[in-house]
Amino acid sequence: MNFNEIPLPVSDPSLLLVDDDRPFLQRMSRALDQRGFRVRIADSIAAGLIDVEGSAPAHAVVDMRLGDGNGLDVVAALQKRRPEARAIVLTGYGNIATAVTAVKLGAIDYLAKPADADDVVAALLRSAGFKVEVPANPMSADRVRWEHIQRVYEMCDRNVSETARRLSMHRRTLQRILAKRAPR
Template sequence: MLDQSALSFELPLPVSDPTLLLVDDDKPFLCRMSRALDQRGFLVRTADSIAQGLSALEDSAPAHAVVDMRLGDGNGLEVVAALQRKRPDARAIILTGYGNIATAVTAVKLGAIDYLAKPADADDVTAALLRSAGFTVEVPENPMSADRVRWEHIQRVYELCDRNVSETARRLSMHRRTLQRILAKRAPR
């Protein structure tokens, strides 16, 4: 069994302002990530929609933000842009399960310092938030295969469609029976 204390990531001090806004519409993920970032020394405020995120920014602009790209009521880039207007020195990260180059470029242009694919863990998020400018990311030793990335995307859309095969197939522009065969198989490595 692993020692949990060995897995914890200590927040390097001094961080002059540990305030953080976490915006995600996936409530279980929001709770887990909030708890994990709180344990790492951040003062976390959460929001589960664009409207709540913008409202939280009106109260006080945090020094850090972690924002999901696709939310039920819009695009998380709205929150990043609003944060940068209120506090230009804030460090924001975009999390997404739908990564592509165009949205990554847009996120960086709007002020995000990084763009992480879900599922990202708290250590990845903390490292990205505290990374100094000019730092280059190491290539993972064992990256996910293209088949695994495709499978993860299909699973996410399937869950977002409340496990409705017909709706998922329609949204993925895929034949329903093909999707059923994919869902019946084990996850690729």
């Protein structure tokens, strides 16, 4: 589906894009602007929170991990200021625990990078009753292990030391695992 020719079916096309990858931020900003959104950008959690406090947008696309914190803080702040806002979370570190947390905080979708502008627009404009298809292949053993570690990490409020203690794992080993992308 190509959204370039379709006018946006929303009354308020304001959108906040939060990501610390400058080339991606500029590219996605241009693409969403061409699709009819009025895009504001922020390259940090702090800048995103200031933007939300100033004038909460109707839509937000937020990266999960930024240099100064967790993108879910921006999603939570947006939901407090504007409960009807539609936010999606983008991440290169996708896992079930953070997806569940994102949805609980008010995100309407959770997309793995690389996501293009059409994926983002489709997620933002998708109706509430939309159901995702069940994947044909089950998760690999490595992916199941990764998901378990991520779930415990979220349960420990992203505290590496506590997570390592609960998993009976060396803290530095856990840090290396958390820094890598999820296995397929």
